[in-house]
Amino acid sequence: MTSTVHSTTQGPSSGRVNPEDHSDANEEARSAEISQWGLIWRRFSRNRLSVWALRTLVLMYGLAVFAPFLAPYGADRIDTNHSYAEPTQIVFLDGQLAVCALEQSLDPFLLKYRYVDDCSRARPIEFLPKGDPYWLFGLFKLEVHLFGITPGEALKGGAVPVTPVATPTAAPADPLASFRVQQPDSVAPKLDTIKNPPKIYLLGADQQGRDVLSRMLVGSQVSLTVGLVGVFLSLTIGSVMGATSGYVGGTWDNVIQRTIEIIRSVPTLPLWAAIAAALPRTTTIVQRYFLITLVLSLVGWTGLARELRGKVMAYRSLDYIAAARLAGSSDLRIILAHMLPNAASHIIVVATLAVPYSILGETTLSFLGLGMLPPAVSWGVLLKDAQQLDSVLIHPWMLIPALPVVLTVACYFLLGDGLRDAVDPYSS
Amino acid sequence: MATFLIRRFAAMVFAVALISVLSFVLIELPPGSALDSKIAQLRQSGGEISAEQIRALEDRYGLNDPIHVKYTKWISRAVTGDFGQSFTMDQPVSTLIWTRLGFSIGLSLFALVISWGISIPVGVYSATHRYTLPDYVIQVLQFLGVAIPQFLFALVLLIFSATVLGQEVGTLFSREYQNEPMSLAKMVDFAKHIWIPIVVLIAGGTASLTRIMRANLLDVLGQQYVQTARAKGLHERRVIWRHAVRNALHPLVMALGTTLPTLISGEVVISIVLNLPTTGPLYIRALIQKDMYLGVTFLLMLSILLIVGNLLADLLLAWVDPRVRLDES
Numbered sequence: 081m082t083s084t085v086h087s088t089t090q091g092p093s094s095g096r097v098n099p100e101d102h103s104d105a106n107e108e109a110r111s112a113e114i115s116q117w118g119l120i121w122r123r124f125s126r127n128r129l130s131v132w133a134l135r136t137l138v139l140m141y142g143l144a145v146f147a148p149f150l151a152p153y154g155a156d157r158i159d160t161n162h163s164y165a166e167p168t169q170i171v172f173l174d175g176q177l178a179v180c181a182l183e184q185s186l187d188p189f190l191l192k193y194r195y196v197d198d199c200s201r202a203r204p205i206e207f208l209p210k211g212d213p214y215w216l217f218g219l220f221k222l223e224v225h226l227f228g229i230t231p232g233e234a235l236k237g238g239a240v241p242v243t244p245v246a247t248p249t250a251a252p253a254d255p256l257a258s259f260r261v262q263q264p265d266s267v268a269p270k271l272d273t274i275k276n277p278p279k280i281y282l283l284g285a286d287q288q289g290r291d292v293l294s295r296m297l298v299g300s301q302v303s304l305t306v307g308l309v310g311v312f313l314s315l316t317i318g319s320v321m322g323a324t325s326g327y328v329g330g331t332w333d334n335v336i337q338r339t340i341e342i343i344r345s346v347p348t349l350p351l352w353a354a355i356a357a358a359l360p361r362t363t364t365i366v367q368r369y370f371l372i373t374l375v376l377s378l379v380g381w382t383g384l385a386r387e388l389r390g391k392v393m394a395y396r397s398l399d400y401i402a403a404a405r406l407a408g409s410s411d412l413r414i415i416l417a418h419m420l421p422n423a424a425s426h427i428i429v430v431a432t433l434a435v436p437y438s439i440l441g442e443t444t445l446s447f448l449g450l451g452m453l454p455p456a457v458s459w460g461v462l463l464k465d466a467q468q469l470d471s472v473l474i475h476p477w478m479l480i481p482a483l484p485v486v487l488t489v490a491c492y493f494l495l496g497d498g499l500r501d502a503v504d505p506y507s508s
Numbered sequence: 509m510a511t512f513l514i515r516r517f518a519a520m521v522f523a524v525a526l527i528s529v530l531s532f533v534l535i536e537l538p539p540g541s542a543l544d545s546k547i548a549q550l551r552q553s554g555g556e557i558s559a560e561q562i563r564a565l566e567d568r569y570g571l572n573d574p575i576h577v578k579y580t581k582w583i584s585r586a587v588t589g590d591f592g593q594s595f596t597m598d599q600p601v602s603t604l605i606w607t608r609l610g611f612s613i614g615l616s617l618f619a620l621v622i623s624w625g626i627s628i629p630v631g632v633y634s635a636t637h638r639y640t641l642p643d644y645v646i647q648v649l650q651f652l653g654v655a656i657p658q659f660l661f662a663l664v665l666l667i668f669s670a671t672v673l674g675q676e677v678g679t680l681f682s683r684e685y686q687n688e689p690m691s692l693a694k695m696v697d698f699a700k701h702i703w704i705p706i707v708v709l710i711a712g713g714t715a716s717l718t719r720i721m722r723a724n725l726l727d728v729l730g731q732q733y734v735q736t737a738r739a740k741g742l743h744e745r746r747v748i749w750r751h752a753v754r755n756a757l758h759p760l761v762m763a764l765g766t767t768l769p770t771l772i773s774g775e776v777v778i779s780i781v782l783n784l785p786t787t788g789p790l791y792i793r794a795l796i797q798k799d800m801y802l803g804v805t806f807l808l809m810l811s812i813l814l815i816v817g818n819l820l821a822d823l824l825l826a827w828v829d830p831r832v833r834l835d836e837s
Contacts, residue, residue, distance in 0.1 A: 342526055344765075345818065346811045349773030350791060354807055357795035358537045440657055444777055447659055448792055463659075467781070469666055476667075482660045490655035 120425060123502040130498020133491040140488060144300040146216070151294035152228040152280055154212030155457045159289035161276050163193055164475050167284040171199065174235045178202045179280050185273040192474055196273075201234045203278040229280050284477035286465055295457050296481045302458035304488065306373055307438035311431050313377035314384055314438075319427070321381065322388030323415050327396065333389075340382040348379055352441060356450040365456040372451055376438045387430050391423040425503035433496035436489040443485050459485050516822070520815050524808070528586075531807040532579050535800045542595035542799040543569060582801070592801030594794070601805045604790065609809055612779075612786045616771040619706055623713035623767075628760070630714070631721025632753055635729065646718065653715025658708055658774045662781040665704045675700055705778045712774050713767055720763050724756035758829045764821035769814055776810075 114122070125131055143150060161184055168179050181201035187194050209230045210223040283292040325336040343351075355375045363371065392415070395401055404414050420427075445451030446460025447467070454461055462481040466472050472479055547565060550558040565571070569592070570578040582592060591601035634646045669675045728734065729752055737747045779788030787806055794802040 342523055342530075344769075345523055345815045346527060346531075346807065347769045347772040347776075347814055349776055350807055350810050353776075353792060353795055354531065354534050354803065357798075357803075358534055360538070436655070443657055444659060447657075448777070448780065449796065450792070466663065469663070469670065472663065473667060473670060479660075479663070482657070485657060485660070486652075486655050489657075490651050493651055493654060 116425075120499075120502045124498050127498040127501065130494050133494035133498070136487065137491045137495065140300065140484070140491075141304060143297065144304050147297040147301055148214035149216060149222065149224070150226050151291070151297045152211065152225055152282075153291045153294045154214060155290065155295045155298040156455060157212055157290060157294070159279065159285070161274050162279060162281065162285045162289035163287055165193075165195055165279075165281050165285040165289065167477055168279070168281045169197065170205070171202065173199070173202050173204070176204045176235075178204045178235055179229060179278050181278040182276050183273045184276055198275070201275075201278060203229050203232060204235060205280065206230055227280075229278050231277055283480050284475065286462075286478065287471075292462070292477060292480060295462055296459070296484065299457040299459050299462055299481065300484060302369065302452060302456065303439060303442060303460065303485070306369065306376070306442045306452075306458070307435040307492075309370075310373040310376035310380060310438040310442075311434045313373055314380035314434060315427065315431055317377060317381035318384030319388060319420065322385035323392055323419065325385065326389035326392030327411065327415055327419070329393075336385065337389075340385060343379060343382050348441075349444065351379060352376070352445060353448065353450050356445055361453065365452075368452060368456065372442060372445065373438075375445075376441050380434055380438060383434065384427070384430055387426065388423060391426060392419050395419050395422060429496060429500045429503055432492060432499055436492035436496075439485070439489055439492070516819055520819065523815055524812055527811045528583060528804075528808050529579065531804050531811075532582065533575065535795075535803045535807070536575055536578065538798065540798060542797055543571070546595045547571075582804075586805070591805040594799050594802040596793070596797050596799045597802070601802050604802065605787070605805055605809060608785060608787050608790060609813075611784070612772070612775050612788075613813065615705060615709065615786065616768070616775050619709035619713055619771055619775075620767065622706070622710050623717055624760075626710070627714045627717035627721055628753070628757075631718045632725055632748065634718065634722045635725035636748060638726065646722075650715045650719050653711045654719075656711075658712055659777045659781045661711060662704060662708045662778045665707060666782065669704060705775070705782055705784060708778050709771060709774055713771060716770070717760060717763065717767065720760055721756065724759045725752060728752045728756045758825065761821060761825045761828055764824070765818050768817040768821075772810055772814060 148154070162182065163184075165182060165184075171178050171180060179202060180197040180199040181203075182195040183198050185194050185196070186192075205227055206229065207227050208224050209228045211225045211228045211230075213221060213223045216222050279291075281291050281293070283296065286292055286295070321336050321340075325333045352375055355378065356372065359368070359371050359375070395418075401414060401418060404418050409417070442451050442458065443460035443463065446453075446458050447463050449464060452458045452461050459481045463479070463485075466478040466481075543565065547562050550562050550565075568581070570581045573581075585592070589602055591605070593599070594601050594604055597604060630646060634643045637643050734747060734752050737751045738744070742751075775786060776788035776791060778784070779786040780792055783789060787810065791803065791806040791810075793799070794806065
């Protein structure tokens with residue numbers, strides 16, 4: 081296919097003759113041969129930002145599927161000897177990448193652990209080692225991880241740092257210093273240090289010494305899907321309600337529209353919080369997951385129903401619907417076979433733009449302690465650990481799980497934007 | 509106009525009544541409450557007075573009655589301004605909520621006004637300079653403004669404020685001004701603390717409003733009357749501001765219906781992160797501790813705020829756009 085470079089950079093005010101008019105005409109001629117979806121896809125793929133957003137999302141969902149394999153440790157692997165361990169420094173040793181062991185000691189005044197590298201007990205980073213067991217796809221019980229550290233003989237030789245050397249913990253690392261009582265160093269009692277075996281914490285460890293990277297990867301399974309499942313539920317409720325409202329009209333329309341109005345006149349987040357607080361707290365993780373998606377969709381369906389109602393009402397007076405009715409189609413058939421497919425592209429756009437709000441909803445609820453609850457792992461649950469300002473200032477890596485949230489939400493918005501422009505045949 | 513107002517007011521009262529029922533049921537639903545633990549506590553301490561107190565509480569809140577009786581007991585006092593007792597704070601709900609609600613409203617309204625003030629010129633600039641570097645920058649900022657969870661943005665600003673600016677964070681006033689009478693120095697101190705929630709709120713609001721403004725203006729600029737205005741030889745600035753922008757403002761007013769709940773929700777979350785004395789922290793705590801009368805009242809009040817806001821938005825729209833016929837809506 082010889083692709084015509086279609087410039088979209090013409091200003092709206094340019095009244096000059098468009099030199100590319102003939103190429104548009106060519107495109108029109110060819111477009112007769114492709115389906116509507118083909119056309120949409122073609123328009124969509126012109127928007128490079130949206131295509132990249134789609135690729136990023138596919139990649140992230142791919143990572144989520146294989147999360148327990150990619151994660152070096154199990155999400156719940158507790159190791160209090162590595163409480164709040166800083167991101168591990170990778171060194172070059174004996175011709176291979178390696179990590180040094182950490183010696184843990186308690187700083188009696190800052191009340192935080194101090195870690196000192198001990199490169200005499202370094203271990204190489206291994207690929208495909210055996211580690212914490214996990215279930216892949218819920219089907220296969222595996223022990224092999226993409227990478228990790230196994231116990232064994234220490235590496236010999238001088239360590240050459242690969243990642244930037246962490247700043248010494250002494251001077252600038254304590255931003256709260258001004259709030260603390262100053263103590264001379266000489267008073268500090270000598271404390272026992274714990275000699276830890278080497279472990280790899282690429283993004284640091286949390287308070288219980290759990291690997292933030294592993295938790296983030298495993299947490300993506302909940303965070304990335306909760307929005308999708310929630311929107312799927314909203315879509316189902318919204319389609320039924322919207323189609324009924326628009327097609328049947330009359331009393332039903334009135335009742336459904338007033339219901340939507342009532343739901344919409346309660347601020348979203350306080351309503352979500354109230355419903356989430358009313359849920360039983362002693363459920364399994366899976367039950368809680370579906371309850372949370374239900375909470376999100378109980379509010380989310382209203383927007384979709386409105387959109388669809390408008391569409392259905394517009395279609396109702398069109399000739400092809402009248403033709404279908406004259407041909408003896410049942411109401412259900414008219415809605416399912418004629419109206420919904422026609423509105424499908426718009427439904428997809430609205431749904432795509434609703435997903436990021438669901439993801440933000442779950443993250444915020446979990447952050448407030450009302451969404452997913454530990455031991456479940458989601459990005460919001462991880463960020464809840466970053467709620468204490470003192471803690472974040474000393475352990476800034478606890479905020480890292482925020483990055484995938486922002487990335488995912490931004491990608492969904494870009495994707496939805498691109499789709500919206502693509503489904504509208506009259507857009508420039 | 510008058511019939512419209514009466515009809516809208518009736519609809520509002522109906523909606524508020526329905527929401528009060530729904531939120532009451534919702535918050536009464538989970539088993540166990542702060543009132544139960546209060547009674548258990550009283551029972552444990554024993555004695556004549558405690559037994560009397562328990563009886564009074566049971567009678568006042570209809571503990572052994574079915575839920576509709578409980579609701580009636582609550583709502584009949586609520587309309588007179590008595591919303592019941594907060595059992596975790598040991599204070600009447602009404603003394604707890606008003607200042608906090610006032611603060612929330614003030615914060616949201618202030619953020620709303622500033623958001624409008626920023627997003628209209630920025631949106632106009634973005635639309636008139638489409639596909640230029642500043643337009644791309646504005647669009648990227650918009651995406652970030654919508655994509656960053658507000659609690660996160662607040663947290664980041666808080667860290668910035670604590671480390672770079674060296675400010676004491678987490679309250680509205682520094683320690684030395686906490687119990688001082690109002691003065692200029694105290695106001696300055698207040699401004700140093702209040703900017704974080706305001707910036708976070710404005711960022712979210714501005715992002716979506718700028719987007720709407722840009723899209724609307726682009727639509728309007730493509731219309732023929734704008735071309736006519738240009739053809740008449742009007743100055744471009746006059747074409748944009750007098751002819752195009754005026755007609756692009758309506759959807760912005762209509763968007764109040766979605767901007768307001770976003771602001772209210774945002775305010776709730778941000779105040780929890782920043783520990784502000786507004787509705788947010790108390791509301792979420794009431795929910796978690798099942799302090800039901802406090803929770804119900806907050807939920808109801810926030811809803812009323814939104815409903816009134818939407819009514820004002822409708823009136824504003826009718827004022828801005830004479831084509832909107834209120835009586836027929």
